Amino acid sequence: xxxxxxxxxxxxxxxxxxxxxxxxxxxxxxxxxxxxxxxxxxxxxxxxxxxxxxxxxxxxxxxxxxxxxxxxxxxxxxxxxxxxxxxxxxxxxxxxxxxxxxxxxxxxxxxxxxxxxxxxxxxxxxxxxxxxxxxxxxxxxxxxxxxxxxxxxxxxxxxxxxxxxxxxxxxxxxxxxxxxxxxxxxxxxxxxxxxxxxxxxxxxxxxxxxxxxxxxxxxxxxxxxxxxxxxxxxxxxxxxxxxxxxxxxxxxxxxxxxxxxxxxxxxxxxxxxxxxxxxxxxxxxxxxxxxxxxxxxxxxxxxxxxxxxxxxxxxxxxxxxxxxxxxxxxxxxxxxxxxxxxxxxxxxxxxxxxxxxxxxxxxxxxxxxxxxxxxxxxxxxxxxxxxxxxxxxxxxxxxxxxxxxxxxxxxxxxxxxxxxxxxxxxxxxxxxxxxxxxxxxxxxxxxxxxxxxxxxxxxxxxxxxxxxxxxxxxxxxxxxxxxxxxxxxxxxxxxxxxxxxxxxxxxxxxxxxxxxxxxxxxxxxxxxxxxxxxxxxxxxxxxxxxxxxxxxxxxxxxxxxxxxxxxxxxxxxxxxxxxxxxxxxxxxxxxxxxxxxxxxxxxxxxxxxxxxxxxxxxxxxxxxxxxxxxxxxxxxxxxxxxxxxxxxxxxxxxxxxxxxxxxxxxxxxxxxxxxxxxxxxxxxxxxxxxxxxxxxxxxxxxxxxxxxxxxxxxxxxxxxxxxxxxxxxxxxxxxxxxxxxxxxxxxxxxxxxxxxxxxxxxxxxxxxxxxxxxxxxxxxxxxxxxxxxxxxxxxxxxxxxxxxxxxxxxxxxxxxxxxxxxxxxx
Numbered sequence: 001x002x003x004x005x006x007x008x009x010x011x012x013x014x015x016x017x018x019x020x021x022x023x024x025x026x027x028x029x030x031x032x033x034x035x036x037x038x039x040x041x042x043x044x045x046x047x048x049x050x051x052x053x054x055x056x057x058x059x060x061x062x063x064x065x066x067x068x069x070x071x072x073x074x075x076x077x078x079x080x081x082x083x084x085x086x087x088x089x090x091x092x093x094x095x096x097x098x099x100x101x102x103x104x105x106x107x108x109x110x111x112x113x114x115x116x117x118x119x120x121x122x123x124x125x126x127x128x129x130x131x132x133x134x135x136x137x138x139x140x141x142x143x144x145x146x147x148x149x150x151x152x153x154x155x156x157x158x159x160x161x162x163x164x165x166x167x168x169x170x171x172x173x174x175x176x177x178x179x180x181x182x183x184x185x186x187x188x189x190x191x192x193x194x195x196x197x198x199x200x201x202x203x204x205x206x207x208x209x210x211x212x213x214x215x216x217x218x219x220x221x222x223x224x225x226x227x228x229x230x231x232x233x234x235x236x237x238x239x240x241x242x243x244x245x246x247x248x249x250x251x252x253x254x255x256x257x258x259x260x261x262x263x264x265x266x267x268x269x270x271x272x273x274x275x276x277x278x279x280x281x282x283x284x285x286x287x288x289x290x291x292x293x294x295x296x297x298x299x300x301x302x303x304x305x306x307x308x309x310x311x312x313x314x315x316x317x318x319x320x321x322x323x324x325x326x327x328x329x330x331x332x333x334x335x336x337x338x339x340x341x342x343x344x345x346x347x348x349x350x351x352x353x354x355x356x357x358x359x360x361x362x363x364x365x366x367x368x369x370x371x372x373x374x375x376x377x378x379x380x381x382x383x384x385x386x387x388x389x390x391x392x393x394x395x396x397x398x399x400x401x402x403x404x405x406x407x408x409x410x411x412x413x414x415x416x417x418x419x420x421x422x423x424x425x426x427x428x429x430x431x432x433x434x435x436x437x438x439x440x441x442x443x444x445x446x447x448x449x450x451x452x453x454x455x456x457x458x459x460x461x462x463x464x465x466x467x468x469x470x471x472x473x474x475x476x477x478x479x480x481x482x483x484x485x486x487x488x489x490x491x492x493x494x495x496x497x498x499x500x501x502x503x504x505x506x507x508x509x510x511x512x513x514x515x516x517x518x519x520x521x522x523x524x525x526x527x528x529x530x531x532x533x534x535x536x537x538x539x540x541x542x543x544x545x546x547x548x549x550x551x552x553x554x555x556x557x558x559x560x561x562x563x564x565x566x567x568x569x570x571x572x573x574x575x576x577x578x579x580x581x582x583x584x585x586x587x588x589x590x591x592x593x594x595x596x597x598x599x600x601x602x603x604x605x606x607x608x609x610x611x612x613x614x615x616x617x618x619x620x621x622x623x624x625x626x627x628x629x630x631x632x633x634x635x636x637x638x639x640x641x642x643x644x645x646x647x648x649x650x651x652x653x654x655x656x657x658x659x660x661x662x663x664x665x666x667x668x669x670x671x672x673x674x675x676x677x678x679x680x681x682x683x684x685x686x687x688x689x690x691x692x693x694x695x696x697x698x699x700x701x702x703x704x705x706x707x708x709x710x711x712x713x714x715x716x717x718x719x720x721x722x723x724x725x726x727x728x729x730x731x732x733x734x735x736x737x738x739x740x741x742x743x744x745x746x747x748x749x750x751x752x753x754x755x756x757x758x759x760x761x762x763x764x765x766x767x768x769x770x771x772x773x774x775x776x777x778x779x780x781x782x783x784x785x786x787x788x789x790x791x792x793x794x795x796x797x798x799x800x801x802x803x804x805x806x807x808x809x810x811x812x813x814x815x816x817x818x819x820x821x822x823x824x825x826x
Contacts (some may be wrong), residue, residue, distance in 0.1 A: 087112075090637065093195035093215055098396075099204055099447065099460050100509035102519045102573030102587055103197035103213070104628050104639070106130060106685075110191045110219060115786045116739050116749040118798040118819045120231055120250060122186040122216065125194045127782075128735050128751055130685040130701035132196065135176055137811050138275040139233055139248040140317050142184055142343060142378075145176040148211035149198075149703050150624075150645050150679045152728025152758065153809060154653050156180055157596050158211040164218050164323065164337060165400045166384040167441050171208060172468045173598035174671075175611070175653060178434070182404070185319055185339045185382060189227050189254035190267035192219030198641075199624050200591035203505040203521030203571050204445065204462060207591035210622050210647075218323055219254075220263050226255040226826040231796075235817040237276045239806065240294050241352035242309045248273040255826075261327040271317045278811050279310030279372060280772045281349060282665045287364030292352040299766035299774040304665060306772065307364060308351040310372035315345040332389045339382040347374050355421050363417045368665060370425055374413040375481060381405050392453045398445040409434035414480045429480020430492060436471035456511045464503040470597040471496060491555065495613060497532035497601035501525060501594065507571070515578070521571035527594040532560030532601045532615050560601065560615035567592045567619070583630040591622045595651060599671045610658075612670040620673070621648040636688030644680040646710075649673040652727060654762060655773075655810075667773075674712045674762070677726050681705035699751075700736030705729055709762065717763050724764040728775070732756035747786040754779045760810070770808065778807040784819075796821040 089107040096105060106129045113125040123134045123144050131149035151158040157174035160167065161181045168186070173179025197213040205213055219225075233248040249272050256265035282304040286293045290307075298304035323337040349372040353364040363369045384402035389395075411432040418424035445462035449455055476490035477483045507521035536556045569592060575585040595617040603613050626643035655669040685701035707726035715721050725731070737751025758775045760766050769776050784798035797820055804816040 087635065088193070090632075090635070093193075093197070094217070095195075095215060096197070099202070099445075100458050100507075100519065101197065101202045101204065102509075102571070102575070102585070103199055103201050104585065104587075104630070104641070105195055105197045107193060107195045109193050113191070113194070114794075114823075115747045116784060118782065118784055118796070118800055119188050120233060120248075120819065121183060122188050122191055123181075123183045124188075125191065125216075126196065126214065127753070128699065128737065129196055130735065131683055131703045131733060133733070133753075133755065135809060137278055137813060138246075138273060138313075139250065140184065140271040140273045140315055142315075142317075143177050143180040144183055145180050146211075146214060147728070149681070149683055149733075150643070150705055150707070150729060151211040152726075152730075154728050155211060157208055158593060159214060160205060160209050160212075161214040161216070163216045164384070165335065165386040166337060166339070166382055166402045166404075168216075168382075169208065170404075171466075171596060172437065172439060172470060173596045173602070174651060175598070175669075177611070179596065179598060182341065182380065182382075184269075184317055184343070185321065185341045185380070186216065187252050187254060187267035187269040187319060187321060189229055189252040189269075190218050190265060190321060191216060193217045199587060199589060199626060199643075200569075200622065201571055201573055201587040201589040201624075203507045203523045203569075204460065206464065206501065206503065206523070206525065207569065207593040207619075207622065210591050210593055210624065218265055218267075219256075220258075220265055220323065220325055221256040222258045222263065224257045224826075226253075227823060228253045229821060229823040231819065231821040233817050233819050235276065235814055237815055239277070239812060239815075240280065240306050240309070241292065242277055242312075242350060244276075246274045246276050263325045265323045266321070268320045269318070271315070273313075273315045273317075275311075275313045275315065276812060276814060277309035277312055277350075280306050280812075281308040281310045281351075281366060281368040281372060282772065283307050283364075283366050283368075284659050284665060287353060287366060289356050290353040290362060290364040291356055292354050294352065296771055297768055299760065299768050299771060301768050304772065307353050307366055308349055308369060310349050310368070311347045311374075312350055312372075313345050313347045315343060317344075318342045328387075331391045332387070335384075335386045337382075337384045341378070341380045343376070343378040345374075345376040345378075347372055347376075349373055351423055358421065360421070361423050362421050363423055365417075367416050369423075370414045370416045372413075373425055374411055376411045377408055378406070378410075379408040381407055394449055394452070396447040398447075399443070401440070401442045403440045404438060406434050406437040409437065410483065412477070412480055412483055415476075425480070427479055429477050431475040431477045431480075431483040432472075433475070434470075434472050437469060439466065439468040441466045458509045459507070460509075461506045462504075464501070464505070466501050468499045468597045470498070470601055472598075472602055491535060492537045493603050494533070494535040495598075495602040496534075497529065497560065497597050499527065499529045499594065499597045499600070501527045515576060517573075517575045519571070519573040519575075523569045523571070524566075525569070525592060526566045527564070527592075527619065529563040529595065529597070529600055529615075532562070534558045534560060534601060534603060534613060534615070536603060563595075563600075563616075565592070565594065565619050567621075581632050583628070583632070585628040585630070586626070587628075588623075588625040591624070592619045593622065593651070594619045595671075599651065610668045612668060614671050617651060617671065618649045618673050620650050622646070633688060635690065636686070638686035639684070641683040642681075643683070644678070646676065646678045648676050650677045650726075652762065654727075655760065672714060674709060674721075675714070676710040676712075677708065678710055679705055679707040679726065679729065695741035696738065697740070698736075698738045701734065703733040705731060707731075712762065715762065719763045719765065721762045721764075724762065725759050727760050727762060728758055730756040730758040730777075745788045747784075749784045749786075750781065751783075752779065752781045770806070772808060772812070773810050774808045775810065776807040778805055778813070780805050792825050794823045794825075796823075 126132045133147045135153045136144040145156045156179045161169045168182040170179045195215040200209045229252045231250045235246045252269045254267040294306040296306050319341040321339040325335045349369045355362045382404045386400040388398040414425035414429040416426045442465045448459045473494040474492040503525040505523040509519045511517045569590045571589045573587045601613050624645045628641045630639045653671045681704045683703045687699035707729040734754040739749040757777045781802040782800045787795045800817040
């Protein structure tokens with residue numbers, strides 16, 4: 001079945017790309033310009049002017065009054081010198097310059113991130129970018145969702161994240177579990193630059209860009225290059241009854257070269273991570289005949305006594321990536337990349353309970369321990385191919401096709417705990433599989449410059465196709481830890497389905513005067529959901545022996561209805577440069593975010609959380625507008641953004657507590673359409689080099705969002721939701737810090753991050769803080785010392801969460817963590 005679906009999906013998108021690839025006149029350009037050289041960081045003993053080390057604005061000072069997007073992109077992703085600025089991170093991203101995109105952007109180079117951030121995973125690079133927050137629960141977290149200024153921690157499908165030509169956003173879902181971005185595919189040592197583009201204002205991107213677009217660029221070399229880095233993190237932990245020290249080690253390496261027309265980059269990463277409790281096992285009362293319970297409530301004030309640590313995971317991850325680039329002609333380049341990621345994770349829950357009779361540890365009859373005992377094996381692969389020209393003449397093109405496949409994804413856990421005292425599990429269990437889940441994306445883009453590269457019009461256009469396929473059966477297993485390749489025994493449930501999207505888009509960047517540019521665009525999309533099929537089960541009292549209970553299961557198969565939607569999304573942007581130092585830009589964009597295949601069809605339990613499908617969801621319609629006022633310097637900038645957003649039929653997930661007859665607690669999460677929500681707010685950010693003294697580089701940002709539910713007639717709760725805050729969107733976020741470079745060898749950085757209270761429920765009844773499941777406000781301070789011992793060897797010492805802030809974002813988040821790293825560049 002997998003091979004058939006994969007061939008079908010590839011054919012849909014590949015044909016679209018091939019049709020545009022055959023366009024005549026592609027190579028008939030009079031320009032003899034060659035593709036720009038690609039450079040890479042290399043060891044040097046010569047230090048340049050101290051540079052701003054953290055996230056920078058792409059808009060920077062210009063030598064003329066032309067709009068920011070008119071300037072050329074930085075010559076290389078890894079060079080710290082921009083085309084006209086003190087550092088490359090102040091220049092616009094290459095894709096912004098190439099396609100005249102209207103979005104404002106923030107950027108950081110690999111060198112800046114390496115020197116100022118405790119960079120353990122690729123997502124750490126965005127830590128100090130204004131408004132952004134990554135829900136990273138531990139090193140190597142494979143469920144780290146990117147939150148933006150107006151969309152929160154459960155909105156993975158409302159941002160787009162690309163690694164070169166590969167979409168690493170898992171648009172198969174919209175959650176902070178299985179649909180989280182595939183960051184783990186990327187070795188930190190392969191990153192050259194990271195750029196973030198705000199909002200759904202470019203016709204080139206689908207409606208999933210509501211929250212923004214994050215672009216991670218690899219560092220393709222033009223000469224021999226190699227680097228290796230070893231990082232160790234140590235986190236002491238003391239919460240409820242768990243007291244331990246958790247250690248993570250990580251080895252990263254990258255190497256590359258350019259030989260004539262061919263350049264290559266190979267990267268690899270190995271991580272061995274022991275993690276603090278990701279969940280706690282709770283109960284509605286103190287289990288009889290036991291001691292050790294921690295009396296507690298849940299976030300809405302109900303009883304949720306803590307009887308043990310749930311997911312105590314040990315993860316071993318390996319990833320590898322190879323990228324090849326070949327100059328077919330001096331003006332046309334082909335690239336291919338292949339990535340593989342493997343994860344083996346085990347979890348052994350810890351009970352706090354002891355028997356009052358024997359004094360020995362016991363589960364006390366709480367079944368929630370069983371769902372937190374698991375073995376999880378994953379093997380994912382990705383492929384991406386692109387072909388692009390860079391004539392800067394009348395016409396340029398860009399073709400890209402990518403695919404992502406779950407070759408193995410198997411989660412094994414016991415069905416329940418063993419009856420009686422002690423800490424045993426039933427021998428039989430469940431096998432949850434996602435093998436065969438896959439997706440493909442294809443884009444064919446063109447740029448037409450009817451009056452030349454300096455003419456008043458630059459018209460870009462394109463065709464897009466994508467396909468997402470879910471395969472998610474759950475089987476019974478007679479021996480829970482020993483499942484064959486297809487599962488065995490009783491089928492408990494299954495979720496199967498597919499979504500497809502085809503799109504056409506067009507944009508005209510019209511320079512009305514040297515100081516004024518109007519960008520008009522539109523995107524026409526057709527979306528389908530098809531082949532939806534679910535099997536749900538009703539489980540009755542089991543038969544068999546006491547040690548091996550065998551549940552009696554009744555299956556309920558359902559063929560889900562097909563869905564279809566066709567929509568047009570207009571975009572408009574007006575940019576004005578009063579002089580070389582100021583820019584004013586207004587943007588507006590409409591966007592449609594379509595239901596994902598897992599929102600429609602997936603019924604699955606992970607740990608003690610059950611996700612329920614809703615096969616009749618409608619697309620959400622979003623209107624976003626913003627006004628930007630920006631002041632530029634040669635080595636800094638300040639920006640004020642005022643924004644407003646309204647979303648109709650917003651797709652929002654809600655999690656509720658479910659209690660079984662023994663008092664054990666689990667959670668159910670389901671998605672529904674909320675009729676209308678609105679958000680409005682402001683974002684202020686600033687940074688500057690060499691303030692007061694040479695080498696002192698302060699930076700900061702503050703974001704305010706007033707989010708409200710306007711209408712939700714489908715709400716059936718006891719309290720109203722109208723006027724309440726939108727879940728997972730905090731009212732305030734702030735970041736501020738400073739880096740200091742006293743000489744060429746040392747960099748000292750201290751930075752703080754603050755996020756205010758956010759609600760997880762539509763009626764905002766989750767008011768209890770600092771308990772498991774709560775979404776707490778937090779203030780976290782990080783520090784780092786970077787030392788260049790020689791031109792090849794560097795050392796890092798850092799502390800994340802310096803003051804050991806304890807807070808929950810549903811899960812307990814990391815405490816004080818010590819980070820040591822050494823890097824050698826050849």
